[in-house]
Amino acid sequence: KPKKSLIIALAFVVSCMIGVMLSFLKEALNNTLKTAQDIENKLGTTMLGLLPLLPKQNKNAFQSYDAYLNDPKSAFSESVRTIRTGIVLSALDSPHKVLCCTSSVPGEGKTSTALSLAFSLGQMENVLLIDADMRRPSIAKAFSLSGKSPGLSNLVAGTASLDDCIHKDDRSGIDVLPSGIIPPNPLELLSSRRFAKVLEILETKYDRIVIDTAPTQAVSDALVLAPHVGAMIYVIKADSTNYQLVQNGLKRLKAINAPIIGVVLNQVDVKKAQKYGNDYSGYYDSYGYTAEEQSA
Numbered sequence: 001k002p003k004k005s006l007i008i009a010l011a012f013v014v015s016c017m018i019g020v021m022l023s024f025l026k027e028a029l030n031n032t033l034k035t036a037q038d039i040e041n042k043l044g045t046t047m048l049g050l051l052p053l054l055p056k057q058n059k060n061a062f063q064s065y066d067a068y069l070n071d072p073k074s075a076f077s078e079s080v081r082t083i084r085t086g087i088v089l090s091a092l093d094s095p096h097k098v099l100c101c102t103s104s105v106p107g108e109g110k111t112s113t114a115l116s117l118a119f120s121l122g123q124m125e126n127v128l129l130i131d132a133d134m135r136r137p138s139i140a141k142a143f144s145l146s147g148k149s150p151g152l153s154n155l156v157a158g159t160a161s162l163d164d165c166i167h168k169d170d171r172s173g174i175d176v177l178p179s180g181i182i183p184p185n186p187l188e189l190l191s192s193r194r195f196a197k198v199l200e201i202l203e204t205k206y207d208r209i210v211i212d213t214a215p216t217q218a219v220s221d222a223l224v225l226a227p228h229v230g231a232m233i234y235v236i237k238a239d240s241t242n243y244q245l246v247q248n249g250l251k252r253l254k255a256i257n258a259p260i261i262g263v264v265l266n267q268v269d270v271k272k273a274q275k276y277g278n279d280y281s282g283y284y285d286s287y288g289y290t291a292e293e294q295s296a
Helices: 004-029 036-043 075-089 110-122 152-157 186-190 193-205 221-228 243-255 270-275 289-295
Strands: 047-052 098-103 127-131 175-177 208-212 231-237 260-268
Touching (some): 036 047, 036 260, 047 075, 047 110, 075 110, 098 221, 110 127, 110 208, 110 231, 152 186, 193 208, 193 221
Parallel strands (some): 127 175
């Protein structure tokens, strides 16, 4: 007669072996960037820091926009300050006055990174945040401004004054320059002499300017902005973005000598990473005074 217990045991062992083999195969075929080692080994680029994945809140689809302000003692906020420190220390003698955040594709978190950096820098300096992503502007929405509010495009075109285009955020203390009316030709606007002149004037009024721009693989806006900025920050969504896309984006920027100072690895699932032996304690304080303050 068939030995049912033996057949069940063998089926269990075989299924476990197949499962393990499929897991290794999936990992081998995974060409995304998940760790600091991936950034350094596959891209050969400096890692400024990481931003941990935030727990989902059903009522807030854009919780990363103001996460820094909502909980300044959280691991996320500490991560932002670590990145801020790296940026400041990278150029002590000649500070990067104009910073630009970009990424490979939409949805990697460049806007939330730009917002968080502006908020953190605004605690020490007079900061202006500019929305130069005129394809999919998000800054106005983050500050509950009307999409018709005058902004960068109006300022460059000369249809509105500087005072009308600058919006003060009382909560963070920074000034905000939204995209304004979306022009039919954003690339021409950003590459115009009028835009360069506007940026020169703004540099005289602020200690630091943070610019959010479009992804490199979608359009060429970031390439046009590169000559006007002091430092570019490349944002990568962890365990999501194909590293070949990132390589292509960085290659395009480096080809025009863009001032790339490093990479920010965004939306990192730290708990998942720690199970695989990845130690991120050097990038933000997840078990230091932050945790103690939260438990107090």
